[in-house]
Amino acid sequence: MEHDWKIVQQSSDLGEGKVSDRTKAPSWRIAPKVSGCSSGTDGLIAEIEKKITEAFEVFDRESNKTVDGREIGCIIRSLGCFPNEAEVQELLAKIEEPDGFVHLENFLRVMTEVLLDRRFQPIPEDVILHAFEALDENKCGYITKEDLVKHLTEEGERFTQEEMEDMLVVALDPETNTLHYRDYRTKLVVDETKTFPFNV
């Protein structure tokens, strides 16, 4: 009998020179989950397809099973995936129509595979913390506004000005013009897991 697998704990490390979420396979510890009616992979796939369709339809303005290609990144991420911009573009290239729209059936096809293969898994909180620490040269617990702006708008997959401003509004301590990254990260993580009051 096949079970539905659920991720219980994951770990990976971000050490010197080993920063990569793609090349190093994280070690998962998984536990079987007993599901109600659906059994086997078919049930799992049906469930995944429903999830994908739901997320897709939120952006499907006219209920005609198409979304604007520019929203695909948003949909993929709200399904729990953690791609970078290049990966989003790669996916989009496979399914985008000439007019810039994406059809549900194509998206379903590609996205079901992504979820079944567990690609683009989110990284744990401590990894993010290490990333901030890497930017904090003097290890003082904060990053100056100038450094933050420099790194995020000039390096890697650069932020647009709007993205940078949005982040600064929340992240920056206005009095010192610095980002205390531990607090910031905690703030956002708490927001993420905010759910119905009794339990997660």
Place this chain on the structure above:
Amino acid sequence: MGSIIGAMGCSSSVADRRSENVIRAAILIQKWYRFTMARLEMRRRYSLSIFQSIEYADEQDQLQLSNFFTFMLDHCTHPESVSQIFTSPSAPQVVDEDLCLKEFEKKIDVPDSYYGPRLSFPLTVEDANALLHAFRNEQLLHARYVLQLLSETRRVLKEMPNITHLSTSYSKEITVCGDLHGNLDDLLLIFYKNGLPSEQNRYVFNGDFVDRGKNSMEILIILFAFLLIYPNDLHLNRGNHEDYIMNLRYGFTKEVSKKYKDHWKQILCLLRDVFSWLPLATIIDSKVLILHGGISDTTDLDFLNALERNKLKSLMRPPKSVRNRQDQMKKRIPTTKPSKHIANQHVAGKTQHISSSGFTEPPGSNLPPDPALKEWKQILDILWSDPRSQNGCTPNKCRGGGCYFGPDVTAKLFERYNLKMLIRSHEFKPEGYEISHDGKVITIFSASNYYEEGSNRGAYIKLNPELTPRFVQYQVSKFTRRRNLRERVGTIESSALKSLREKIYAHRSELISAFAQYDINGTGRISVNDWAAAMESVLQLELPWRMLRSQLAQMNPDGEVDFMSCFYDLKMGQPIKEAQPALAETLCRYRKDLEIIFNIIDKDHSGLISLEEFSQTWRLFTSHLGIDIEDDSIDKLVLSIDYNKDGHIDFNEFLEAFHVVHRLEKKATS
């Protein structure tokens, strides 16, 4: 930065590795940030989705209400109490056509203690400024001036054709505004940004001035005042909410009755007339068509221009000749009764449709075509339709009236009348405007924060003599500092979820029985899949249930939903005996509608109606909706709550008991 000097030494490789790490760290942070922002955006989107679905579902329920009023008028045993509101102008209490300004002056006294604006007719810009100033300071205009203003407005509107033709030849730009829905702040903001109406600054307001917001009256007063001062430069189109039956449910009637305790019936009566005299459309330079809703494949502008527009006071009631026809046909063709089971309520409601498609004659009938029917359909279509990207013209299922029209319908109309652009409103747009049908159709929506603080922007169009549109967006905010996206989304989301939870509570019994069907072993738990299916089928709302699940119900570690947890956090204001849960829920669901009806029956504003009237109304209401409730159960309920005072019921107190309370709210304030 020793990289320049130590380009070849081993110190450079350390620097290189460090900067490599920094870059990787940057990528990670960027990735994580975008991840967080995307999920925030999803929450924002589904919150708006919740608002819209509930709004459209309510509009469908509204159909039930309008049928009920028709039913009441035809069968009610207390004709004086209810039908006074609806009778034709010949009834004595109603404001007469010939009643002029002097009559109002004689009949209504304005006390010296009134410090609001005192209008003198004909109005001038000073009067308009006095009104703006007064409304900014939350003053009310005295009822006499309101009635005078409305009477004058009716006189002026009567002279206007159904379709106004404008030309851009002598003015710079024409400004087109969409739905305002009682948001005075938005109108004031528009005037602030764009200037007051004048000969050099022309405006077209495209309907839906009233309902939902709390300053519908003030918006009308301002718009009508400017209309009287600049009749050639300020133009109004009728919207689907300029309709007394819509106003009953969506707040305008209530607003007027609260603000004008002594004269509200007169005011509403006069307004009913004024609304019916509002022009139906505006055309600029014979190229740009502006109307509130949209078009259909049968839209005939010449026909629309020629009909007597004031005959249709409300579009929610088909014309009398059609109703008589319907009754005739009903006698010949047996119709199925509406289902008596509560669970099917929504199904019955959803299939009803006020478009004329429900009234087409069966094949082979010899009844002549009905001109009133064509008139009604034509106006219904232009006030209620929505554009869609698929070709064709189909009945508008969401709204229950008008149709969905595709790019081909637009193209055909443009070809027939040599048009270039269609500007319409009627639909909420997060950015205040939207362009569709390949640039041919523009939706303009001017009520910012329509659902909730931060939900959307408003916008208006500036149209220059070349007829190229320019959009100006804005958003009114009660917060002085700019709130960040997280805070804004948080507000919208909790508001949306609150509305959704109230709907869940109001359908408790149906939901529980639907859940039970999936819970074969009676464990109290079902799969997420089944839970989602049950929610969607009972509430009839197309929402991302799996995504919302964590906010609505508890899940156990096995991944199953504890379905009763949906209701943990909600309860009614007053505990009702468990023996009558279905009744309590019905009262909960229709609380707003009942409030409206009772307020109308309560002639003297005492807040009390007799037990007899109460029972009668309730019986009619439930029988009409096909709800099966024992005759004496409502009496029992009243007694159990003990609101009976000398054979009268304080209906506000009674209904207050069925207000859904969110326990979390109580916690927050304690």
